[in-house]
Each structure stands twice: as C-alpha cells, then as structure tokens.
Amino acid sequence: MVVSGRPGRPLAPGRKLLIAYCVLVMVFLLLPLAIVFPISFSSAQSLQFPPPGYSLRWYRTYVNDPVWMAATWRSLIIALWTTALATVLGTLLAFSIVRGNYPGKAIVNQIATAPLIVPTIIYSIAVYGLFAGFKMIGLWQGIVLGHTVHALPFVVMIVGAALRTFDATQEQAAEGLGASKLQAIRRVTLPQIRPALISAAFLAFISSFDELVIAMFLGGSNVTLPKKMFDNITMEIEPTVAVVSVLQIVLVSLVLMLAARFGAGARPVT
Amino acid sequence: MVEPATGSADLELSGLIRRFGTVTALAGVDLAVRAGELLTILGPSGSGKTTLLKAVAGFEMLDAGDIRLKGRDITLAPPARRNIGMVFQNYALFPHMDVAANVAFPLEMRGMAKAAIAEKVAWALQTVDLAGYGARLPRQLSGGQQQRVALARAVVFDPGLLLLDEPFGALDRKLREQMQLEVKRLQRRLGLTTLFVTHDQEEALILSDRIAVMKSGQIEQLGTPEEIYARPANRFVADFIGESNLFRCRVSAVADGMATLTGEGGLTLRIVAGTLTAIGSEIGALLRPERPRILVPGETAGNMAEGEVVEAVYLGESVKYALRLVGGGSLLVRLPFKAGHGMLSPGQRLRLGWDPADMHAVPWS
Amino acid sequence: MSAGLLGLRRDGPAIAMGTVPLLFLLLLFVYPVARLLSFSVEGGNFAHFEKALTDGLYVQVFLETLRIALIVAAICLVLGYPLAYGLAIASPLWATIGFAFLLLPFWTSVLVRTYAWMILLGRNGLLNRTLLDLGIIDQPLALLHNRTGVIIGMVHVLLPYMVFPIYSVMRRVDRQLLSAAEGLGASPTQAFRRVFVPLTLPGVFAGATLVFVISLGFFITPALLGGGRVMMIGVQIERLVRQFLDWGLAAAVAIILLAAALGIAALLRRLLRGDLTWS
Numbered sequence: 001m002v003v004s005g006r007p008g009r010p011l012a013p014g015r016k017l018l019i020a021y022c023v024l025v026m027v028f029l030l031l032p033l034a035i036v037f038p039i040s041f042s043s044a045q046s047l048q049f050p051p052p053g054y055s056l057r058w059y060r061t062y063v064n065d066p067v068w069m070a071a072t073w074r075s076l077i078i079a080l081w082t083t084a085l086a087t088v089l090g091t092l093l094a095f096s097i098v099r100g101n102y103p104g105k106a107i108v109n110q111i112a113t114a115p116l117i118v119p120t121i122i123y124s125i126a127v128y129g130l131f132a133g134f135k136m137i138g139l140w141q142g143i144v145l146g147h148t149v150h151a152l153p154f155v156v157m158i159v160g161a162a163l164r165t166f167d168a169t170q171e172q173a174a175e176g177l178g179a180s181k182l183q184a185i186r187r188v189t190l191p192q193i194r195p196a197l198i199s200a201a202f203l204a205f206i207s208s209f210d211e212l213v214i215a216m217f218l219g220g221s222n223v224t225l226p227k228k229m230f231d232n233i234t235m236e237i238e239p240t241v242a243v244v245s246v247l248q249i250v251l252v253s254l255v256l257m258l259a260a261r262f263g264a265g266a267r268p269v270t
Numbered sequence: 271m272v273e274p275a276t277g278s279a280d281l282e283l284s285g286l287i288r289r290f291g292t293v294t295a296l297a298g299v300d301l302a303v304r305a306g307e308l309l310t311i312l313g314p315s316g317s318g319k320t321t322l323l324k325a326v327a328g329f330e331m332l333d334a335g336d337i338r339l340k341g342r343d344i345t346l347a348p349p350a351r352r353n354i355g356m357v358f359q360n361y362a363l364f365p366h367m368d369v370a371a372n373v374a375f376p377l378e379m380r381g382m383a384k385a386a387i388a389e390k391v392a393w394a395l396q397t398v399d400l401a402g403y404g405a406r407l408p409r410q411l412s413g414g415q416q417q418r419v420a421l422a423r424a425v426v427f428d429p430g431l432l433l434l435d436e437p438f439g440a441l442d443r444k445l446r447e448q449m450q451l452e453v454k455r456l457q458r459r460l461g462l463t464t465l466f467v468t469h470d471q472e473e474a475l476i477l478s479d480r481i482a483v484m485k486s487g488q489i490e491q492l493g494t495p496e497e498i499y500a501r502p503a504n505r506f507v508a509d510f511i512g513e514s515n516l517f518r519c520r521v522s523a524v525a526d527g528m529a530t531l532t533g534e535g536g537l538t539l540r541i542v543a544g545t546l547t548a549i550g551s552e553i554g555a556l557l558r559p560e561r562p563r564i565l566v567p568g569e570t571a572g573n574m575a576e577g578e579v580v581e582a583v584y585l586g587e588s589v590k591y592a593l594r595l596v597g598g599g600s601l602l603v604r605l606p607f608k609a610g611h612g613m614l615s616p617g618q619r620l621r622l623g624w625d626p627a628d629m630h631a632v633p634w635s
Numbered sequence: 636m637s638a639g640l641l642g643l644r645r646d647g648p649a650i651a652m653g654t655v656p657l658l659f660l661l662l663l664f665v666y667p668v669a670r671l672l673s674f675s676v677e678g679g680n681f682a683h684f685e686k687a688l689t690d691g692l693y694v695q696v697f698l699e700t701l702r703i704a705l706i707v708a709a710i711c712l713v714l715g716y717p718l719a720y721g722l723a724i725a726s727p728l729w730a731t732i733g734f735a736f737l738l739l740p741f742w743t744s745v746l747v748r749t750y751a752w753m754i755l756l757g758r759n760g761l762l763n764r765t766l767l768d769l770g771i772i773d774q775p776l777a778l779l780h781n782r783t784g785v786i787i788g789m790v791h792v793l794l795p796y797m798v799f800p801i802y803s804v805m806r807r808v809d810r811q812l813l814s815a816a817e818g819l820g821a822s823p824t825q826a827f828r829r830v831f832v833p834l835t836l837p838g839v840f841a842g843a844t845l846v847f848v849i850s851l852g853f854f855i856t857p858a859l860l861g862g863g864r865v866m867m868i869g870v871q872i873e874r875l876v877r878q879f880l881d882w883g884l885a886a887a888v889a890i891i892l893l894a895a896a897l898g899i900a901a902l903l904r905r906l907l908r909g910d911l912t913w914s
Contacts, residue, residue, distance in 0.1 A: 014824075022721035025714050025794075026733070029740050032751030032791065035761065039754065049754065049761050089656040096653025102646045108653060111660050117896070118668060119852025121869040122889045125876045126671035127663065149664045152656070172329050173362035175349040177423065178379035181648045187375075191366045203742075210744035213854055226746050233750050233859060242754075245747040252742045256735070 033249055040242035047239055058239040068228060068240070075209055075225035078140055082147040082208035087201045089148065090155025097156070098163040116153040120213045128217035138220030146214040151204040158203065162196030199263030202255045280305040280463040281431055286335035288321055295321040297487035308457055308464040312474040313484030314510065323435055323467045328352050340430050355424030356433040360440065361416050363408040369419050370404030376427040394426035397456065414445045421453065425460060432457065434466040438473060450477055471511050475499065483507050504632050508556045515557040515602050518634060521549055528626060531555055535597035540572050540626045552634040559590065559604040561628040564620055571623025577601055579618050589613050675886035683887035693888065700867045703782065704850035707789045711846045712839065714790070715797035723805040741795040749859045752788045753779060780862030788856040793849060797842040804838030844903045848896045868892045
C-alpha cells in the first residue's frame with residue numbers, strides 16, 4: 001500500500017508546512033464542488049451567494065421542465081449503451097493485445113489508446129463530418145458510437161492491466177485439464193478479473209454521461225444533459241445548473257464508491 | 271543420442287526442434303519414456319528443459335518433430351485434447367474455486383456426470399490425504415497442501431501422462447523432502463508415466479527411475495541415477511551431477527587392464543582401462559569426493575596423494591576438505607566425521623588413497 | 636510436418652477477439668480523423684497550412700495556446716509535487732482519504748467544475764466578495780473572461796494528471812536510499828534534494844508532458860471561462876467548423892495541433908531516455 005511516515009519521529013516543522021500546503025491544495029480542488037450545493041438549494045430568483053434562503057424550488061424547476069428531463073433520459077440511455085458496447089469491445093481488445101503475439105500487435109495497441117491522445121475537439125469535428133454525410137446528426141445512436149470510441153481506451157487500459165497481472169499459467173492449467181480456450185477464459189479468467197471489468201464499466205458510464213463536446217456536435221437539436229447545461233451556462237447563470245451539478249457530483253461519488261467496493265483499478269495509479 | 275523406441279514406451283519424442291530467433295531451445299531431442307516410469311529432465315536454466323515440457327503439454331509449438339503419447343500422435347493437438355495432467359511450478363490453482371471445484375474442473379470439462387464427479391473428487395482428495403478439505407479455498411491452505419491439491423487435480427482424470435514442472439521449488443527443505451517421497455509413492459501406486467523437470471540434481475537422483483541430462487537443447491546423457499552419477503558420459507554431466515574432482519590427464523601406459531595417467535604437476539593416477547587404449551589421448555579422470563580415505567603411516571593404495579588442508583567445512587555426518595596437493599593442483603574430499611576425533615584444521619597435512627576402480631574416465635573435449 | 640505453422644493457430648483466438656473492436660476503431664476513429672485531416676490538403680496545395688502558419692490571427696492563437704499550456708503545467712507542478720509527496724508518505728487511511736478527494740473532482744464533469752468556477756470568479760463572485768469584505772482589495776479583481784480565469788479552471792481540471800504519475804513514481808522509490816543517504820552524512824533535507832527529487836524526476840516529466848499536451852487541445856474551459864476573449868486552438872477549430880464552415884483551414888490547424896502535441900510528447904520522451912539519473 002502506501003508508504004507510511006517514519007514512526008517515532010516528532011513532526012518536523014517541514015512536515016507541518018507540507019500538511020498545511022496539501023490541505024490548501026485540497027481546498028482548491030474541492031471548493032468548486034462544494035459551492036454548488038448551497039446554490040442548488042437557493043430560494044432566490046437568480047444566482048446569489050450566499051443564498052437569501054433555502055428551498056427546493058430549483059429542484060422542482062428541474063424535475064418539471066420537460067427539456068431537462070428529456071436531456072437527462074437521453075444522456076442516461078446513451079451512457080448505458082456506451083457502457084455495454086465499450087466494455088464488451090474494450091475487453092475483447094484488451095485480451096487480444098495482452099494475450100496475442102501476432103505481427104502488428106503494437107499498431108493495434110497504438111490505435112486502441114489513440115482516442116486518448118487525439119484532442120476531443122478534433123475527434124468531434126472528424127466524426128461530425130463523417131456522420132453529417134450519412135444524415136446521422138441528431139440520432140442518439142450516433143452519440144453512442146462516438147462515446148464508445150471515447151470510452152474504449154479506459155476499458156482497454158483497466159482490463160489490460162488486470163490481464164497483465166493475471167497469472168496466465170492458470171489459463172494454461174485449465175486448458176491442460178481439458179478446457180477449450182473459451183471455457184478457460186469464461187471459467188477461470190473472467191471471474192478473477194471481474195473487479196476490473198466492473199471498474200471499466202463504471203468509468204465508461206461516467207465518461208459518456210459527462211461528455212459534452214462529441215454530444216454537442218452529433219446531437220443536433222436533441223441535446224444531452226451536458227449540452228443542456230452548456231446552453232444554460234452560456235445563456236445566463238441560474239441555479240438549475242447547480243441542481244444538475246449536485247446530482248452529477250452525487251452520482252460520481254456513488255459510482256466511485258461502488259467501484260472502490262466492487263471494482264479494482266479505478267485509481268489511475270497502479 | 272537416440273533411445274530406440276521400445277514397445278512399452280508411453281511417450282515418444284522424436285526430432286523435437288524449437289528455435290526462438292537465433293536461440294535454439296530444442297536442438298533435435300529424441301526421448302522415449304517407458305510406461306509407468308518416472309523420467310526426470312535435469313538441466314541448468316536455459317538448457318531447454320522447460321521448453322521441452324511446454325511442448326509436451328501443448329503450450330509451446332514446435333518447429334519440427336513428433337510427439338506420440340500411448341501411440342497417438344499429439345504433435346498438433348491442443349492442450350485440452352492431450353489428456354496430460356500437469357503440476358505447475360506455482361501450482362496454478364484457481365483461487366476463485368474451492369478445492370473440490372478445482373479438482374472437479376477437468377472432469378467437468380470432460381462432461382462427466384455430477385455423481386461420478388463427486389465420487390472421483392473424493393477419491394482423488396483421499397489419495398493425497400486431503401479428505402475433508404474440499405470446501406476450503408486454495409489461499410486457506412499451506413504450501414504443501416496446495417501442492418497436494420494440484421497433484422489431485424492433475425491425476426483425477428486418469429491422464430496418460432503426468433508432468434511435474436519443478437513443483438518442489440517453493441517448499442522449504444523439510445517439506446520438500448516429505449513431498450518428494452509422497453509424489454514418488456503416488457506415482458508408483460497409480461503407475462503413472464511421469465515426466466519431471468528440475469534443475470535440482472539431488473532431487474533428480476532421489477526421485478527418478480531414469481534421468482535425462484539436458485544442455486543447450488540436447489540430451490547429454492540418459493540413464494539410471496546410478497549410471498549418471500557413477501559413469502557420467504562427459505565432463506558436463508560429471509560436473510553438473512554431484513561434486514567432483516576432474517583431473518585433466520593423458521594416457522601414458524596401458525597394461526593388464528590398467529591404464530596409467532599423468533596429469534598436471536607430476537600427478538600419476540591408475541585407473542581401470544576399460545575402453546582406454548590410445549596412448550597419449552587426453553581424458554578427464556573423475557573422482558567423487560567421498561571415495562578417498564586417509565592412509566595410516568606405511569599404508570599404500572592404488573592411487574595416493576598428499577596435501578595440505580586449505581579449508582574445512584563441517585557437514586554433520588561428514589567433513590568436506592579442500593586440499594592443496596604437494597605437486598600443485600587441488601583435491602576436494604569428503605571424510606566421515608567421527609565424534610571425538612575433531613576436524614583437521616587448515617595447514618595440517620594428510621595422505622589419502624583410493625582404488626583405481628573409484629575413478630571414471632570421461633572424454634576431455 | 637511443419638508444426639511451426641501452428642504459431643498462428645495459437646494466436647487465432649487473440650486475433651479473432653481483436654477483429655471486431657479493431658474494425659470498430661478503424662471505421663469510427665481512424666477513418667473519420669484521417670478523412671478530416673485530408674481536408675487540409677484539398678485542392679492539392681498547402682494553402683491552408685500557409686494561412687494557418689502566417690496569418691497573424693492564427694499565429695496569435697498558437698502562441699496564446701502555448702503560453703497558457705506552459706503556465707498551466709508550471710502551476711500544476713508547483714501544486715502537485717508537494718501534494719503527491721504528502722500522499723506518498725501519508726498513512727494508509729489519510730492516503731485513501733486524499734485519493735478520494737482527488738478522484739472526486741477528477742471524475743466530475745468538466746462542465747460542472749467550470750460552472751462552479753464561474754460562480755466563484757465572477758465580478759460579484761464569492762472570491763471577489765470575500766476579498767472586498769475583508770478589505771484586502773477595494774476594487775473587484777477581473778478573474779473571469781480572461782486568461783487568469785482560463786488558467787485557474789484548467790489547473791483545477793489538470794492537477795490530478797500531474798499528481799498521479801508523480802505519486803506512482805514516488806511510491807516506487809526505495810525508502811532505504813534516503814536512510815542510506817542520511818547514514819552517509821546527509822541531512823534529511825539534503826537526502827530529499829539529492830536523492831529523492833532526482834529519482835522522482837521521471838514522474839515529474841511524465842506529469843508535466845501529460846498536462847501540457849492535454850492543455851493544448853482544451854476546449855470547454857477556455858470557451859466558458861474565457862468568455863470568447865481567450866482564443867485557444869480548440870476554440871478556434873470549433874469556430875472554423877461551426878461558424879465559418881472552413882473545414883480545410885480547421886483541418887490544417889488540427890494537424891498543427893496534433894503534430895505539436897505528439898511532437899512535444901515524443902521529444903520529451905527522447906530527452907529523458909537514459910537521462911533519468913540526474914543528480
């Protein structure tokens with residue numbers, strides 16, 4: 001795990017300074033997340049801080065607004081499809097890359113991680129140009145495809161890391177005992193890398209649910225939740241966006257907790 | 271070296287070749303393992319023994335050669351179709367399955383009925399003394415118990431061949447010796463043809479019916495442990511198996527079945543001539559350290575040497591001495607330790623003798 | 636018999652498993668990106684590149700992007716290195732808590748975080764109001780819709796990318812080396828500076844490269860916090876496509892951005908090779 005401090009030594013002044021510094025940086029990281037909570041419960045007409053009073057009026061506004069609701073459902077459905085597609089495709093690809101020894105494997109590996117390196121804005125207009133030719137702008141299925149490309153590298157990396165640390169002799173043992181390659185993977189390997197699969201699925205879900213730029217280009221007038229937020233932010237800063245922000249932060253916390261409980265490798269550090 | 275395939279050979283390897291780039295892991299290996307015998311592949315790391323084992327198991331593909339098991343050509347068969355039980359170095363137990371599920375796995379893969387599986391698993395666990403451990407997870411077992419589970423899993427489906435890949439490496443010395451005997455007993459009782467791979471020569475001598483010593487992808491010598499130890503075929507085998515003194519000599523005379531050898535520093539040795547007939551040929555004369563004995567004053571022997579103790583190592587029932595011989599050169603001897611007599615200390619001189627029959631000649635080059 | 640042919644058969648399953656996802660990526664990633672990039676040389680000449688590289692506006696955009704990326708990387712380093720060190724020496728409990736606090740913003744939507752910064756940094760935002768109330772300033776600071784705002788927002792998004800690689804390298808440093816250095820007469824500070832810091836440089840370079848390269852392609856944060864006044868490449872590309880429908884020029888700018896990102900990443904990797912043991 002983590003290297004602990006040398007016990008038995010008094011806290012040096014340098015150490016106290018370090019702790020104070022770390023706390024300040026943490027405040028910087030968390031303050032923006034914390035600030036949206038009180039604002040979402042504001043009773044004011046417009047954005048004010050601190051709020052003059054507290055109410056659930058903006059939550060009501062959000063729930064009762066059909067546009068917000070439609071955007072939320074659309075994003076949920078897109079995220080679920082993306083999760084399924086990216087997890088299946090990414091796991092297959094991770095197996096192929098880790099277990100395979102065929103010529104061209106290095107290139108396949110490069111292609112699998114390239115969507116991380118190419119800036120999202122470039123990929124967005126590229127896929128926008130392609131889909132526009134097929135009259136696919138505005139279809140949620142198109143966004144699913146774009147988001148799957150976006151989420152694939154995460155899945156490949158997390159599942160790939162798990163496969164690399166997984167002892168491959170177990171698969172050999174299973175084969176030697178009479179299992180086919182497929183049986184060996186299904187009965188021996190998959191049950192043991194399940195935590196990584198769960199983490200990968202969660203992260204694929206979040207990466208799609210939060211994604212703005214691809215959805216902005218491919219969505220047309222059928223806006224996703226992030227696009228609806230973006231539109232509202234550029235128009236005027238009003239507390240409905242804070243409500244959605246709170247819901248997203250809660251969702252992310254939930255998913256991270258679930259991933260920590262049932263998953264593995266959610267930390268980007270191995 | 272080609273071992274003629276006998277009628278009773280269970281596993282026949284012929285002309286196995288495997289190259290990795292410029293490295294030749296198997297350079298044409300021929301080997302026949304007889305039914306019911308435990309044959310050990312012994313060699314240093316990089317000798318190709320692991321590649322050989324993997325090729326037999328089906329995890330490594332060959333560039334050329336044939337593998338036959340009980341008369342069936344399995345060269346191209348996938349591992350699952352070879353019907354070979356293997357115990358891996360790290361056991362490769364499935365950590366997410368309990369002991370019974372691990373042992374049942376090969377039977378399930380063969381589509382056996384549930385009741386028959388339960389019966390077989392119970393038998394296998396009984397056989398390795400683990401009855402009642404079925405519901406435990408592998409990580410809840412000790413190293414020795416894990417190995418028994420691996421063994422049970424490898425024999426439960428009546429394999430045509432048992433492969434053991436350095437299975438004792440992870441165990442401490444005492445447990446290792448115990449497990450070695452148990453494995454040997456089990457193998458005998460089930461009459462399992464077994465191929466055992468190790469780099470540990472002591473282990474090989476204890477367990478094997480026959481030993482194949484490998485080096486650079488080739489079998490250097492195939493024989494019983496006694497043959498390998500007492501009559502190594504060449505310098506490599508002599509050096510690799512056991513401790514040895516190897517004197518570089520020339521044959522200077524042959525008479526009455528005895529050969530006289532002269533070595534460096536005026537050393538003169540007498541040895542049973544056997545096939546040594548060519549005067550002047552260069553050979554290595556092998557002398558195992560436990561052969562020489564101390565000569566009392568006036569006593570003589572077929573071979574004699576005098577030297578000074580350089581180093582003494584206490585080994586319990588014996589003491590190992592490194593000696594500097596009078597004519598130069600050095601000699602390693604192991605003498606019984608007699609309580610009360612104490613050990614010789616460095617600097618002390620002693621006279622040693624041994625018989626011509628105690629020595630064995632191997633080709634020098 | 637040639638058993639060697641079986642080499643391919645052993646890889647058969649791996650190839651089969653990779654085929655569908657690879658086709659998916661070729662069709663929906665490689666092809667559209669290549670297609671977009673090919674627009675830059677439509678007409679068979681390099682007019683778009685010429686414009687992108689000589690037109691004052693685009694040169695300005697490139698320089699501004701580089702400047703912001705450099706500043707963001709520098710600030711992330713200053714904030715991130717001590718934080719990574721703190722996490723590396725913290726007890727398991729505190730490290731877990733610290734990581735939770737780092738991962739929560741990391742996985743929270745950039746949009747949510749940018750929105751929050753708009754609330755915090757505005758003329759009447761929380762920050763200015765607090766500073767005014769405390770009497771530290773008597774005029775509200777201009778923190779939004781300018782470079783400062785963009786940098787603050789970007790540092791917030793990218794700080795974890797700096798911390799993770801540094802942390803993972805720090806964790807692998809053998810603590811005994813520090814004890815050894817102290818045993819050889821170094822003070823704790825000297826041991827830290829002469830032994831620990833040089834050993835963690837690979838993490839620093841990895842983190843800095845990552846932050847810098849990601850910064851170059853940023854879009855949401857500069858678009859919102861910059862308020863249209865901070866022109867970074869990402870924002871400019873979006874404009875070229877959506878407002879001016881100038882795909883050729885957008886593609887040329889995109890290629891220059893990609894080349895810069897990949898080139899800098901490769902350059903740093905080369906500079907680092909065999910040079911990780913500075914002291």
